[in-house]
Amino acid sequence: MAEQPVIEAVGVSRRYATTAALREAHLIVREGEIVGIYGASGSGKSTLLRLLAAIEPPDTGEVLLGGAPAWVRRYGMRHRRPPRPGYVMPIFQNPFSSLDVRWPIWRSVTEPVAIIRRASGAERRALAGERLAAVGLSGLDLEATPSELSIGQCQRVAIARALAAAPAAVVADEPTSALDVTTVAGILRLFKQVAAGGTALVLVSHDENMLRVLCDRVRPMKAGVLEPGGC
Ligand SMILES: Nc1ncnc2c1ncn2[C@@H]1O[C@H](COP(=O)(O)OP(=O)(O)OP(=O)(O)O)[C@@H](O)[C@H]1O
Numbered sequence: 001m002a003e004q005p006v007i008e009a010v011g012v013s014r015r016y017a018t019t020a021a022l023r024e025a026h027l028i029v030r031e032g033e034i035v036g037i038y039g040a041s042g043s044g045k046s047t048l049l050r051l052l053a054a055i056e057p058p059d060t061g062e063v064l065l066g067g068a069p070a071w072v073r074r075y076g077m078r079h080r081r082p083p084r085p086g087y088v089m090p091i092f093q094n095p096f097s098s099l100d101v102r103w104p105i106w107r108s109v110t111e112p113v114a115i116i117r118r119a120s121g122a123e124r125r126a127l128a129g130e131r132l133a134a135v136g137l138s139g140l141d142l143e144a145t146p147s148e149l150s151i152g153q154c155q156r157v158a159i160a161r162a163l164a165a166a167p168a169a170v171v172a173d174e175p176t177s178a179l180d181v182t183t184v185a186g187i188l189r190l191f192k193q194v195a196a197g198g199t200a201l202v203l204v205s206h207d208e209n210m211l212r213v214l215c216d217r218v219r220p221m222k223a224g225v226l227e228p229g230g231c
């Protein structure tokens with residue numbers, strides 16, 4: 001049997017003032033699949049990811065999460081309705097945007113876990129240590145705040161956070177842009193493992209070659225249009 005769709009974008013469009021950032025995009029991402037998106041700066045990649053993560057609603061079209069609409073209308077307002085908290089976890093293009101600047105990193109990394117179950121501070125610190133080790137940050141001071149870290153360290157903390165609570169999907173916007181090649185290789189191995197466990201991944205990168213090696217499918221974006229993939 002085919003794997004279930006985790007995220008579906010059905011003809012989604014998004015406009016900002018005079019800019020058509022995204023035009024009628026269609027995409028289905030299934031359990032365990034890794035889909036890569038590449039394209040020139042300003043082509044709409046981050047916009048597409050914000051819609052897939054239901055951070056903002058499309059102007060037209062629909063995003064389905066786990067087969068159900070991500071947004072419902074009530075009293076003329078749109079309300080976000082993910083199947084469960086943390087169903088889709090975003091990794092933002094700016095590594096600091098994924099983290100609360102006031103919080104120690106153990107708290108940011110384990111917040112997705114704390115939202116779905118009770119966990120003591122000691123348990124959360126132990127879990128944060130494990131999650132950070134998986135992204136190559138085993139020696140990091142758990143009490144540090146984001147401003148005390150390098151950009152590449154923040155990027156890996158954001159990855160650890162996104163993966164902490166077994167999300168159904170991760171949408172990652174250039175998640176390895178600040179990392180050296182050896183560290184990138186470790187993170188890509190981790191993404192493969194996570195996908196093998198059933199999580200769906202959508203990865204945006206300017207590195208088309210890397211995407212072609214890592215991903216099951218690769219889709220180019222041009223001027224707001226998500227084009228059919230070559231594979
Ligand atoms: N919040 C916003 N307000 C106004 N315009 C926006 C907003 N977000 C995106 N845009 C516009 O939408 C278009 C697509 O932007 P987007 O950030 O999605 O591109 P991108 O492909 O992620 O680019 P990059 O590779 O530089 O990150 C751009 O023309 C941008 O100026």
Ligand SMILES: [Mg+2]
Pocket residue numbers: 045046047093173
């Ligand atoms: Mg972007």
